[in-house]
Amino acid sequence: MRDIEARFQLERPGFTLDVDLRLPGRGVSALFGVSGSGKTTLLRCIAGLERAARGRLVVDGEVWQDGSRWRPTHQRPIGYVFQEASLFPHLSVQANLRYGLRRSPGASDTPLTQAIELLGIGHLLARRPAQLSGGERQRVAIARALAVSPRVLLMDEPLSALDLRRRQEVLPYLDRLHDELAMPLLYVSHAPDEVARLADHLVVLEQGRVQAQGPLRETLSRLDLPIRLGEDASAIVDARVTEIDAAWHLVRVDFDGGHLWARDPGLVLGQRVRVRVLARDVSLALAPGTSSIQNVLPGVVDAVGDDEHPGLALVRVRVGDALLLSRLTRRSAAALQVAPGQALWVQVKSVALLE
Numbered sequence: 001m002r003d004i005e006a007r008f009q010l011e012r013p014g015f016t017l018d019v020d021l022r023l024p025g026r027g028v029s030a031l032f033g034v035s036g037s038g039k040t041t042l043l044r045c046i047a048g049l050e051r052a053a054r055g056r057l058v059v060d061g062e063v064w065q066d067g068s069r070w071r072p073t074h075q076r077p078i079g080y081v082f083q084e085a086s087l088f089p090h091l092s093v094q095a096n097l098r099y100g101l102r103r104s105p106g107a108s109d110t111p112l113t114q115a116i117e118l119l120g121i122g123h124l125l126a127r128r129p130a131q132l133s134g135g136e137r138q139r140v141a142i143a144r145a146l147a148v149s150p151r152v153l154l155m156d157e158p159l160s161a162l163d164l165r166r167r168q169e170v171l172p173y174l175d176r177l178h179d180e181l182a183m184p185l186l187y188v189s190h191a192p193d194e195v196a197r198l199a200d201h202l203v204v205l206e207q208g209r210v211q212a213q214g215p216l217r218e219t220l221s222r223l224d225l226p227i228r229l230g231e232d233a234s235a236i237v238d239a240r241v242t243e244i245d246a247a248w249h250l251v252r253v254d255f256d257g258g259h260l261w262a263r264d265p266g267l268v269l270g271q272r273v274r275v276r277v278l279a280r281d282v283s284l285a286l287a288p289g290t291s292s293i294q295n296v297l298p299g300v301v302d303a304v305g306d307d308e309h310p311g312l313a314l315v316r317v318r319v320g321d322a323l324l325l326s327r328l329t330r331r332s333a334a335a336l337q338v339a340p341g342q343a344l345w346v347q348v349k350s351v352a353l354l355e
């Protein structure tokens with residue numbers, strides 16, 4: 001699967017979308033930005049729902065749109081999942097799933113069967129939408145989008161209408177999509193924790209323009225970006241579970257730069273995990289010290305940048321191959337004489353393990 005090339009300009013009263021994107025042909029690309037930044041508009045352009053959008057769209061080597069060509073929505077092989085599952089209330093889950101297939105006569109049943117398995121909804125097929133939980137409805141909506149064998153799956157904040165428990169229930173299925181789908185998935189979200197967990201590639205939109213785009217880890221560790229992420233500024237580290245301390249309900253994960261201890265969310269030995277480390281949970285010290293913090297790693301300062309408040313600095317520290325961010329007061333940074341190339345100790349107060 002080749003990259004997606006998406007260039008669009010769209011003028012609306014009080015809002016202009018002007019983007020030039022190259023998205024990987026596989027994996028999850030998160031479109032991230034505050035409300036009104038143009039995320040939904042961008043998805044609609046890709047789906048061919050914004051006739052006024054000028055630009056160029058190439059998916060898997062096929063031109064869907066350029067100066068002279070325009071494929072209407074029904075000729076674009078996409079799956080579209082909205083915030084709320086729009087299922088027909090009078091039809092069973094099975095009939096809802098088959099509904100989308102009517103558009104493509106002769107389509108094989110295999111993708112639908114696979115989607116039912118992937119989303120774990122085989123036992124729900126005879127039910128009506130009113131007999132499903134919000135999370136189950138959303139899983140059905142995702143399966144319906146996959147049943148038509150799309151070349152791209154577009155998801156517009158698929159969890160935002162769900163409460164925390166239902167979100168937790170659906171997230172593992174999104175992980176499965178991430179791991180098992182060979183097609184690209186464009187995932188709109190304004191929730192940094194979802195992005196950190198699911199995305200491989202990140203696009204940050206602000207007022208209709210792209211502020212940053214690139215692989216997730218690199219893009220998150222850009223020093224100009226955390227300002228936009230505020231309290232959610234974080235780094236992602238790829239690690240593996242190497243020890244489980246059942247007595248203290250802790251788990252040890254190892255990565256290239258050392259190891260970290262975290263609360264055990266129920267992991268198994270050897271499991272690969274993404275570790276999310278918030279910049280505000282990372283402090284720096286000249287010596288390992290004797291504080292209550294158990295996660296202390298040797299690192300080297302990579303860069304020092306401004307933060308949103310003049311009293312704060314953001315420091316990027318290399319720990320092995322990983323880059324961590326630390327948010328500290330300018331006064332502390334001055335006291336430690338923090339500067340690129342300096343070796344110091346990184347104290348990590350807490351981390352989140354994202355399976």
Ligand SMILES: Nc1ncnc2c1ncn2[C@@H]1O[C@H](COP(=O)(O)OP(=O)(O)OP(=O)(O)O)[C@@H](O)[C@H]1O
Pocket residue numbers: 012013014015033034035036037038039040041042190
């Ligand atoms: N049909 C429309 N006609 C005119 N303007 C619109 C229309 N839909 C959205 N807009 C405007 O376009 C801009 C981008 O909206 P869009 O829905 O793409 O943002 P978003 O990032 O998806 O926001 P949210 O997270 O709230 O869904 C906003 O200023 C919005 O008010």
